[in-house]
Amino acid sequence: GQQLNQSPQSMFIQEGEDVSMNCTSSSIFNTWLWYKQDPGEGPVLLIALYKAGELTSNGRLTAQFGITRKDSFLNISASIPSDVGIYFCAGPLNTGKLIFGQGTTLQVKP
Amino acid sequence: DVKVTQSSRYLVKRTGEKVFLECVQDMDHENMFWYRQDPGLGLRLIYFSYDVKMKEKGDIPEGYSVSREKKERFSLILESASTNQTSMYLCAGAPGLGTYEQYFGPGTRLTVT
Numbered sequence: 028g029q030q031l032n033q034s035p036q037s038m039f040i041q042e043g044e045d046v047s048m049n050c051t052s053s054s055i056f057n058t059w060l061w062y063k064q065d066p067g068e069g070p071v072l073l074i075a076l077y078k079a080g081e082l083t084s085n086g087r088l089t090a091q092f093g094i095t096r097k098d099s100f101l102n103i104s105a106s107i108p109s110d111v112g113i114y115f116c117a118g119p120l121n122t123g124k125l126i127f128g129q130g131t132t133l134q135v136k137p
Numbered sequence: 138d139v140k141v142t143q144s145s146r147y148l149v150k151r152t153g154e155k156v157f158l159e160c161v162q163d164m165d166h167e168n169m170f171w172y173r174q175d176p177g178l179g180l181r182l183i184y185f186s187y188d189v190k191m192k193e194k195g196d197i198p199e200g201y202s203v204s205r206e207k208k209e210r211f212s213l214i215l216e217s218a219s220t221n222q223t224s225m226y227l228c229a230g231a232p233g234l235g236t237y238e239q240y241f242g243p244g245t246r247l248t249v250t
Contacts, residue, residue, distance in 0.1 A: 058237050069141075069227050069241035070180075115180070119237040123168050123187065124195075127180045 029054050031116055033128035041136050046103040048131045050116030059099035060117040061090050070115060108135050141230050141242035149248045156215040158245050160228030167233030169211035171203060173224040186211055187233065218249045
């Protein structure tokens, strides 16, 4: 079946550093979604991408919809301690269902 | 802001009990979903619904049922709770109509002893 592969699985960085993570698929997607999950909470939608090549920002977060439509990237600039959490990518299968990546766990050292 | 609420943040139940997890959304969303989340297994879809009184099985429906009597409310039912149903349960709503964004509730951490 379809899978979304997120990389890296985890990151431990210093406060102030920039962060990059990506999500790849063997299938083409028409939409890419990025979520963040704080410990003990539900995922929160960060960014939605609808068009190949699209670059969208939300504060210090920037996400890109890959040209091949098989990948997407999320960057966080100047990380802060509250960026800690799990970041998930997701893409639609059909009839409204989503497939999720396994997540990238981010830890930030003050 | 979209608001999805879940009836309990933490729940402890005994094996064999019938368990109801309630989810309410306030954005008139067509679609609603129930997931469970376990370490190393990610988010797994249990059931979803496109409309009132409609339901579809997700990837792991065994041991669960759902009810959607009103558009804003989607209930997950564990008919006879077992220890392997100890998990984080997440409800989500989505507008449907060609959009795919799902909006999650805060989750219910269920422990079955």
